[in-house]
Amino acid sequence: MTQANSVLPPLAERSGILRWLRKNLFGSWLDAALTIIGAIIIYWAIKGFLTWAFTVAEWEVISANMRLIMIGQYPLEQVGQLWIALGFLMFLTGNSLAIWARKSYFTTILLLASPALLALLPFGDDPRKWLIILSVTGVIGWGMGWSKPEALGRIVILGWVLSLPVFILLTRGFTPEDGIMPIVGTNLWGGLLLTFLLTVVGILFSFPLGVLLALGRRSELPVIRLASITYIELVRGVPLITILFMAQLMLPLFLPPNVTIDRVLRAMVGITLFSAAYLAENVRGGLQAIPKGQFEAAQALGLNGAQTMVFIILPQALRLIIPILVGQFIAVFKDTALVAIVGLFDLVGIAKTVLAQPDFLGLQREVYVFISLIYWVLSYGMSYLSQRLEEKLGVGKR
Amino acid sequence: MLQDRDTIITAREVHKWYGNFHALKGIDMDVKRREVIVIFGPSGSGKSTFIRTINRLEEHQRGQIIVDGIELSHDVRNIEQIRMDTGMVFQQFNLFPHLTVMQNITLSPIQVRKWTKEKAEEIALQLLGRVGIPEQAHKYPGQLSGGQQQRVAIARALAMQPKIMLFDEPTSALDPEMIKEVLDVMVELAKSGMTMLVVTHEMGFARAVADRMFFFDQGQIVESGTPEEIFKEPKEERTKLFLSQILSH
Numbered sequence: 001m002t003q004a005n006s007v008l009p010p011l012a013e014r015s016g017i018l019r020w021l022r023k024n025l026f027g028s029w030l031d032a033a034l035t036i037i038g039a040i041i042i043y044w045a046i047k048g049f050l051t052w053a054f055t056v057a058e059w060e061v062i063s064a065n066m067r068l069i070m071i072g073q074y075p076l077e078q079v080g081q082l083w084i085a086l087g088f089l090m091f092l093t094g095n096s097l098a099i100w101a102r103k104s105y106f107t108t109i110l111l112l113a114s115p116a117l118l119a120l121l122p123f124g125d126d127p128r129k130w131l132i133i134l135s136v137t138g139v140i141g142w143g144m145g146w147s148k149p150e151a152l153g154r155i156v157i158l159g160w161v162l163s164l165p166v167f168i169l170l171t172r173g174f175t176p177e178d179g180i181m182p183i184v185g186t187n188l189w190g191g192l193l194l195t196f197l198l199t200v201v202g203i204l205f206s207f208p209l210g211v212l213l214a215l216g217r218r219s220e221l222p223v224i225r226l227a228s229i230t231y232i233e234l235v236r237g238v239p240l241i242t243i244l245f246m247a248q249l250m251l252p253l254f255l256p257p258n259v260t261i262d263r264v265l266r267a268m269v270g271i272t273l274f275s276a277a278y279l280a281e282n283v284r285g286g287l288q289a290i291p292k293g294q295f296e297a298a299q300a301l302g303l304n305g306a307q308t309m310v311f312i313i314l315p316q317a318l319r320l321i322i323p324i325l326v327g328q329f330i331a332v333f334k335d336t337a338l339v340a341i342v343g344l345f346d347l348v349g350i351a352k353t354v355l356a357q358p359d360f361l362g363l364q365r366e367v368y369v370f371i372s373l374i375y376w377v378l379s380y381g382m383s384y385l386s387q388r389l390e391e392k393l394g395v396g397k398r
Numbered sequence: 399m400l401q402d403r404d405t406i407i408t409a410r411e412v413h414k415w416y417g418n419f420h421a422l423k424g425i426d427m428d429v430k431r432r433e434v435i436v437i438f439g440p441s442g443s444g445k446s447t448f449i450r451t452i453n454r455l456e457e458h459q460r461g462q463i464i465v466d467g468i469e470l471s472h473d474v475r476n477i478e479q480i481r482m483d484t485g486m487v488f489q490q491f492n493l494f495p496h497l498t499v500m501q502n503i504t505l506s507p508i509q510v511r512k513w514t515k516e517k518a519e520e521i522a523l524q525l526l527g528r529v530g531i532p533e534q535a536h537k538y539p540g541q542l543s544g545g546q547q548q549r550v551a552i553a554r555a556l557a558m559q560p561k562i563m564l565f566d567e568p569t570s571a572l573d574p575e576m577i578k579e580v581l582d583v584m585v586e587l588a589k590s591g592m593t594m595l596v597v598t599h600e601m602g603f604a605r606a607v608a609d610r611m612f613f614f615d616q617g618q619i620v621e622s623g624t625p626e627e628i629f630k631e632p633k634e635e636r637t638k639l640f641l642s643q644i645l646s647h
């Protein structure tokens with residue numbers, strides 16, 4: 001790319017927009033006609049949407065219900081715990097950016113400033129204060145990482161390992177009613193908070209499970225191989241929604257009557273088991289792409305099967321499939337919306353609650369547009385960050 | 399069967415089939431300590447298959463292979479021991495592309511021999527000096543030329559301090575101008591007293607350092623002898639014909 005750019009085309013080729021337009025959009029009569037029709041359609045669509053968004057739409061439904069959309073029925077007195085949990089994540093993010101992405105200034109500024117930017121939206125005074133604290137925490141974390149990158153590396157990794165348990169502990173609380181952090185039942189978890197937790201748990205647990213299934217599928221032991229294949233093919237053969245229904249409705253049939261498993265936990269298990277089967281197939285694809293010579297070199301050096309996998313094959317296979325993995329993680333994020341059908345109050349589930357209020361009847365468009373926007377921003381964010389990561393790791397090169 | 403103390407590899411009546419295809423038809427070979435053996439012969443004659451049975455990258459189905467007093471069998475511990483004692487260099491280098499040169503070399507000493515990282519890195523640096531590329535330790539294999547990569551592969555195999563080095567056409571994938579730098583390293587290694595089994599068609603190398611040569615054809619050893627005997631007065635027609643073909647260019 002850089003080479004191609006360093007030699008400029010002759011002057012005549014460089015005469016700018018008009019030439020580009022003529023070449024790309026009005027090259028022939030057909031092109032010109034298509035361009036004009038396309039422009040008209042785009043114009044009507046955008047104009048219609050903007051007119052609706054600025055004159056018809058009643059966005060009060062969003063601002064009035066922002067808290068529901070973000071956290072569901074989570075008790076107001078305990079929201080502080082969630083902010084602390086988020087603060088922990090921001091702090092680690094700041095650390096990590098300073099340690100491992102020193103030169104990615106744009107990504108760094110974007111990530112650290114995003115809470116403060118959100119504070120510009122009508123969230124109310126208390127959240128605004130917290131959002132600004134989040135940004136500040138991130139910047140402090142970044143500063144610490146910047147000053148002591150070597151010393152902090154391991155601690156930050158440990159921090160990330162602990163981040164999910166910490167987040168869940170803070171969300172759930174751990175003391176009785178009168179303690180400092182009373183337990184909040186999962187039936188009160190909702191909105192983006194629930195979507196986020198379902199996604200993160202689904203991704204984090206399905207990943208190792210998927211890798212194990214992929215390895216199991218290649219095992220020399222017929223029992224393990226057969227079990228892996230059966231599992232993968234069974235799960236891939238049914239829609240996620242049926243697995244969620246089974247987890248909610250059928251699981252209790254197999255358990256002793258006095259044992260109940262939390263509904264959110266059941267959904268997490270369902271999503272994890274489902275995602276693992278797809279991951280296993282993707283990982284298998286990555287494993288197959290590793291040349292036989294890599295296995296042979298490892299064997300010849302005396303590495304055993306497990307060492308060969310851990311040090312030689314998996315790192316290469318996983319790096320190869322990062323784009324596919326990210327695609328699948330985004331799919332998990334969006335698929336969590338199905339839990340609304342089995343009665344959980346994730347982003348989509350909470351939308352129904354919002355719309356059931358007499359004050360906001362008939363405002364489906366506003367609510368679903370807003371929720372779609374949240375999904376899109378976060379999906380695109382994941383995709384964008386993963387592209388930066390791929391560039392850094394040189395995926396597809398070498 | 400016992401091995402006498404001077405012998406490090408004994409192959410007796412080794413047979414190997416790929417499905418119905420009879421790839422090795424009774425190979426017999428004794429290799430003494432510090433000997434340099436060159437194996438040559440037409441493509442598909444079983445040269446690779448044979449040297450790969452010695453570190454069990456291929457399993458033989460009949461006959462016996464003993465390496466330094468240990469018989470190759472299904473016993474995993476025997477296989478592990480023999481792999482620690484033999485280094486192998488491949489035609490396609492087979493370096494680990496996601497690891498630096500240093501990590502390529504130290505991985506196995508650290509994981510298998512359980513050396514400390516410091517010790518492994520110290521020895522790796524010595525070896526990189528020995529193969530002539532001390533300054534490349536922190537590059538990735540993809541940043542090196544073919545000749546440099548193959549020298550890293552040799553250093554990687556040597557880092558395990560093997561008793562035997564197996565080479566399977568180590569220069570066949572190299573551009574002509576890089577062949578010499580790899581052969582120089584191998585000559586130095588041979589002169590240092592390493593036991594080596596080398597599959598190669600580099601007859602200059604054979605003449606310079608081989609103690610004995612084996613001509614393979616169709617899964618059998620057709621002829622063996624010192625380089626002197628093989629080059630001056632080959633007994634078999636097939637050997638003559640093959641030598642005339644590869645020496646003519």
Ligand SMILES: Nc1ncnc2c1ncn2[C@@H]1O[C@H](COP(=O)(O)OP(=O)(O)O)[C@@H](O)[C@H]1O
Pocket residue numbers: 416419421439440441442443444445446447448
């Ligand atoms: N994995 C395999 N499966 C089936 N046939 C093989 C396999 N590896 C080698 N062969 C066959 O065995 C014969 C000997 O191969 P090889 O030892 O690689 O020959 P050489 O190294 O002398 O060129 C060849 O005919 C080859 O096609």
Ligand SMILES: [Mg+2]
Pocket residue numbers: 445446447566567
């Ligand atoms: Mg070969």
